Amino acid sequence: NAGVMQNPRHLVRRRGQEARLRCSPMKGHSHVYWYRQLPEEGLKFMVYLQKENIIDESGMPKERFSAEFPKEGPSILRIQQVVRGDSAAYFCASSPPLADQETQYFGPGTRLLVL
Amino acid sequence: AQSVTQLDSHVSVSEGTPVLLRCNYSSSYSPSLFWYVQHPNKGLQLLLKYTSAATLVKGINGFEAEFKKSETSFHLTKPSAHMSDAAEYFCVVRSPPSGTYKYIFGTGTRLKVLA
Numbered sequence A: 001n002a003g004v005m006q007n008p009r010h011l012v013r014r015r016g017q018e019a020r021l022r023c024s025p026m027k028g029h030s031h032v033y034w035y036r037q038l039p040e041e042g043l044k045f046m047v048y049l050q051k052e053n054i055i056d057e058s059g060m061p062k063e064r065f066s067a068e069f070p071k072e073g074p075s076i077l078r079i080q081q082v083v084r085g086d087s088a089a090y091f092c093a094s095s096p097p098l099a100d101q102e103t104q105y106f107g108p109g110t111r112l113l114v115l
Numbered sequence B: 001a002q003s004v005t006q007l008d009s010h011v012s013v014s015e016g017t018p019v020l021l022r023c024n025y026s027s028s029y030s031p032s033l034f035w036y037v038q039h040p041n042k043g044l045q046l047l048l049k050y051t052s053a054a055t056l057v058k059g060i061n062g063f064e065a066e067f068k069k070s071e072t073s074f075h076l077t078k079p080s081a082h083m084s085d086a087a088e089y090f091c092v093v094r095s096p097p098s099g100t101y102k103y104i105f106g107t108g109t110r111l112k113v114l115a
Helices: none
Strands: A005-007 A010-013 A019-024 A031-037 A043-050 A053-056 A065-068 A075-079 A088-095 A110-114 B003-006 B010-014 B019-021 B023-026 B032-038 B044-050 B056-058 B064-068 B073-078 B087-094 B103-105 B109-114
Touching (some): A019 A110, A031 A075, A031 B103, A043 A075, B003 B103, B010 B019, B023 B032, B032 B064, B032 B073, B044 B056, B044 B064, B073 B087
Parallel strands (some): B010 B109
Antiparallel strands (some): A005 A019, A019 A075, A065 A075, B019 B073, B023 B073, B032 B044, B064 B073, B087 B103, B087 B109
């Protein structure tokens, strides 16, 4: 059973460009979380999604950031008009729909560098 | 509100000596607590979790943690450090089950193992 997959692993963007980060959850998992890790800091919650629904986006910046988890395909975290402060590692985690829902399994992360 | 405090940002031990990484939590609910490890430029791996069963929790790679409600602590220990244990360790509390299961991370403890 493949783990959580994220791509790209590394992404370089210039200020003002768009960044698209993809996350494929573990097989059978229907819950996806996105976290951001700034340099030398812990991870901060951004958004929690189930298939086709955003459940909790209390950690998302109000502008430029959006997330989706369509019925088919990976979850996407989209950052429009990136700025240098967006440089960070972005981690996706997934959990199963029942029973062990509280354990999250993390992907390897996407490291975004904004020049 | 839920929170965790990791009391040491850096810990150095010699190979073969015990490891103690400290974590205190704050929660108005019966908490679920986790320890994750992050090796450089890698994703997060679950070491162990406490979910209101046995207070002494055994994890992978010889790690264990004890939930102490009276001290609001969940310290991570290992009897004998190995060079491969050098990494960043995160203590995590899960938010109460009110529709979201987001994780709240501590700021991390970087473990250095000396030969």
